[in-house]
Amino acid sequence: MHLVTTDPAARACPACGTFATRVKERIVTRPRDLSRGGSAVRIRWHKRRRPCRETACERASFTEQIAQTPARMHITERLRTACGQAVVDGGRTVVQTGRDLGPTWPVVMRATRAFAKQVLPETPPATEAIGIDETRRGRPVWKLDEDSGKWTLEADAWHIGFVDAIGGQGLFGQVEGRNATAVAAWPNAQPTWWSSRIRYVAIDLCATFRSAIRTALPHATVVVDAFLIVQLAQRHLADLRRRLTWKQHGRRARKGDAIYTVRKLLRRNAEDLTPEQHRTLTNELTVMGTYGKQILAGWKTKELLRDVLRLTYKHAHTAPALSAISAARYRFQAHCADHAFLPELTTLAETVDQWWDGIEAYVLTGITNAASEGNNRVIKLDARNAFGFRNRASQRLRSRSATTRRARREGVPD
Incomplete structure (x- = not known):
């Protein structure tokens, strides 16, 4: 032409x-x-x-020059926009976009940064609850200081992400490093009007995150994710089962052992077991004798903890009363106190007491950190499709683009 x-x-x-x-x-x-x-x-x-x-x-x-093709530009503006849109909104990698549309990798990457700057807001959207979680980005990078002769950490292996916990607006931002200073730096860098609206912060059982929240967002309430609490109880129950199995048999459980028959039933929830499965669980552990009864007590401890978590409106379909929460907590603590000779249950009870404020906040609000886990899955999938990232800033940009794609599509009118 x-x-x-x-x-x-x-x-x-x-x-x-x-x-x-x-x-x-x-x-x-x-x-x-x-x-x-x-x-x-x-x-x-x-x-x-x-x-x-x-x-x-x-x-x-x-x-002569026009807006579509400025001076010294050999690529039209609509081609650059299409390259950036393919990566930011289309989910394609930079390499694949270059193969499909023609430009080289540096041109597509510059177009991606320019398009992302247009569609991604500079300030995170307002929300009342955020979630904090870490995701691994690769191996740490160390650099030798020639003056001191010591190795210093140049690039951490972890990124801490801040997401919208209730609004579905995706990833707000990421920081590098899992220390309290790095985690608190991101909320401190946000405008006052934004941070003052944060009422809840959902985290996992990480003391570093809790310390950073108390420093950067002292007015916010820490909410512990219920999935992590149940996972912790399951882990202690598994440790109890393994310890008592070795104590009784001097080896791991084998086919034909009573504990081997019910090992999967121990991970099931009580309401999901059929009457026949519940009888099998009770009878097989009773056959084991004292050790089996102790394992059954560990399973009941896990269920009593789940009873506390199931007082949320999502499960009970009614607003939880403080008296009901206190009663459920007392039943759990009393059961652990009756079996204080089992170190796994004692450790579980101590951990629950240390994080009780966050657990109670979950029961009252029902807020979880599921949004962070879902965003981490999208981030890992995007990195896997790109066969990894070398530039950490580009990885954070691509991660934010991928996790906010759905929210930006829903915000665009038909």
Whole structure:
């Protein structure tokens, strides 16, 4: 396709804005554009070089340019926009976008940064609850300090993500490092109007996160994710089962052992067991004798803890009363106290007491950290599709683009 410039504004000098009346020479450029009908379009742009009439202007001459293809640009604006949109909104990798649309990797990456700057807000959207969780980005990078002879950490292996816990707006931002200073730095960098609206912060059982929240968001309430509490109880129950199995048999459980028969039933919830499965669980552990009864007590401890967590409105379909929460907590603590000779149950009870404020906040609000876990899955999938990232800033940009894609699509009117 052979093209000429018809826009009158192309005759204006870019430096002073004076319109030229003469033509100095003609040149031909070959800008790249989007394909049409599945075939590449080869463009020959016949441009004019014009002298500037303003004697005080620094530029003696200039070449015609339009907004779609600025000066010294060999790629049209719509092709650059399509490259950035394919990566940010389409979920394609930079390499695949270059193969599909034609530009090289650096051009696509620059287009991705420019498009992301347009569609991603500079300030996180307002919300009342955020979730904090870590995701591994690769191996740590160490650098040798030639002056001191010591190795210093240049790139941490972990990224801490801040997500919208209740609004589905995706990832707000990421920081590098799992220490309290790094975690508190991100909320401190946000505007006051945004941080003052945060009422709840959902985290896992991480003392570092709790310390950072108390420093950066002292007015916010820490909410412990219920999934982590149940996972902790399951882990202590598994440790109890393994310890008592070795104590009784001097080996791991084998097929034919009573504990081997019910090992999977111990991980099931009480309400999910059929009457026959419940009888099997009780009878097989009773056959084991004292050790089996202790394992059954560990399973009941896990269920009593779940009874506390199931007082939320999502499960009980009614607002939880403080008296009901206190009664359920007492039953759990009393059962652990009756079996204080089992160190696994004692440790579980101590951990629950240390994090009780966050657990009670979950029962009252029902807020979880599921949004963080879902965003971590998307982040890992995006990194896997790209065969990993070398640039940490680019990884954070790509992670935020991938996790906010759905929210941005829902916000665009039809």
